[in-house]
Structures are given as C-alpha cells and as structure tokens.
Amino acid sequence: MATYSIRQIGDPVLRERADDVTDIDGKLAQDAHTMIETMYAAPGGGLAATQVGITKRYFVFDTDDGPKVAINPEIVDTQGECEWTEGCLSIPEFYEDVTRPAKVRVAYLDRGGKAQEIEADGLLATCLQHEIDHLDGVLLFDRMERDERKRALKQWREQGS
Ligand code: NI
Secondary structure (H helix, E strand, O other): OOOOOOOOOOOHHHHOOOEOOOOOOHHHHHHHHHHHHHHHHOOOOEEEHHHHOOOEOEEEEOOOOOOEEEEEEEEEEEEOOEEEEEEEOOEEEEEEEEEEOOEEEEEEEOOOOOEEEEEEEHHHHHHHHHHHHHHOOOOHHHHOOHHHHHHHHHHHHHHHO
16 A cells, blocks of 8 residues: 655645646546545545645545545635634644634535535534645644644644653
8 A cells, every 4th residue: 555654844845835736637546546545544534735745736535425535626605613623644743723614615626527516514624624724835723823823832842842
C-alpha cells in the first residue's frame, strides 16, 4: 500500500493557495487513490492535496460514507454557527474548538468530472470547511479568536517540548 508522508506544520506548502484543477486525468486519479490510502493509514477523515505537497484544489474525505474525492470545491451557501473540536493531520496533538457555519452546501467535481453538490451539517460540514481551508493555505488555528489562538499555541508548544 503506497502512502504519502503528510506535511507537518512549518512546511511552507501548507500556506500555499492551491491551483484549480484543469484536467481530471489518470495522474490525479492515482494521486487521489494514494491520498485515500494515506488518510486511512493516518487515520483521518479528510486530507487535502496540499497536505501531501500537491498544490491542486482537491481533497479526499470519508465521514463513514466511503471515500470521496472533491475537486475544485466551493462553498455556495452557509447557515448558522457551531463549535466543533478540530484536529489536523498536519498539526499533531493539537485539538481545539473552532467556530464555523453549522451547515454548508458545497459544489465540486467528483473523480469522474461530474458536478456534485452536497449539503452537510455536523462533522461532515466541519470536515469540508477544514479541507477547503487547506486549499487556501488556511490552518485551523487561523480560525480561532486571537487570544484563544495565543493560549492554544503556547500550550501546544509547551506540551511538545
Ligand atoms: Ni487539516
């Protein structure tokens, strides 16, 4: 089983904005397959291409519904607000509450190039927003209030040393 190594916090690729996918070709299919294996091995519920050093706009995810690939994803609608404890495969041992829209509608292309739209709430809504953030170079602590972020990062650094 081939897997990628997951880029960790401090790697500049995690701060890059990924480029739109223009060709859904065999290379992307193969890379996405390896990303799915990498996500399961981690284990995690979502993995963005940038997290394995591929600066293309797609991610893989599975919140108990089988593996899916979302290409050129876009949030087209949001509703409400909720707080969820998030972690990230690129920031080991960091788990913090993040407030985001509670419901989202996301449009994307599937691995066959077909336009899809999903409405999500709960864990899936959080997962989709977190992975789309990765494609914009945004990490979960960027979504925290300034004071909360300072406290959380200080605590995280101390526990890691
Ligand atoms: Ni992440």
